Amino acid sequence: MMRKVQDVMTKDVTVINAKDSLKDAALKMRELSVGPLPVCDGDRLMGIITDRDIVVRAVSQGKDPNSTTVAEAMTGQLEYAFDDEDISVVAEKMKEKKVRRILALDRDKKLVGIVAMGDLLEALAEEDVGETLESISEAPPPAAH
Template structure:
């Protein structure tokens, strides 16, 4: 029987506020040894910021990390899944959308965790994980 996302997700996810600075986000990522942080206003998920967002949308464009807010470079409109979704279905969505992680919310859309491709690797067939990784890893074009 296929597992639900709540059985494999990471709980107690650290978040960051949209008004925090890029430096605050980078320091939190460093101390937690993570690349992504959900951006939340209270319990409402507004988006996600990654170490790559900080570099590509912030530093590379000359934005001051000490004064630029997380909300200025974060990704909004992010993909999410529900904690009672089927792990196989989410793996297929990862492949289709070419993303390695999903924010996990409950049916009230309250943040309850995060699930990454690695979390699913021991829960579904190796072939399915390999196919998803292949789809996720297809190169995209340069930003113009």
């Protein structure tokens, strides 16, 4: 049985407003023990901010986290998947785009979750257990001399 994004995603994702400060974002990340926060203006998804974005795009540039807004450091180019997509398709998309997490949207393009690469790999590994055990059990090819 193929699993869908909605089966492996983290639901109840906390978001942050683009007008909030980077300090607010960092505090929220620490409180939740997460690295990414989707950036929303009401229901509208605007981007994503990561702990790395804060460091690389702001702190390392000498910007004040108290006065610099999330909008100034966030990534606006979003990679997303629909919650009813097959996880193997999403895993390929993540590999192709070289992203470690992807936002999950419903078909109305409303944020419904987030999926980390680890979530997908774990789920894919569960599906491939039989195949993996079979390939491990096969006799190795003869050694070349």
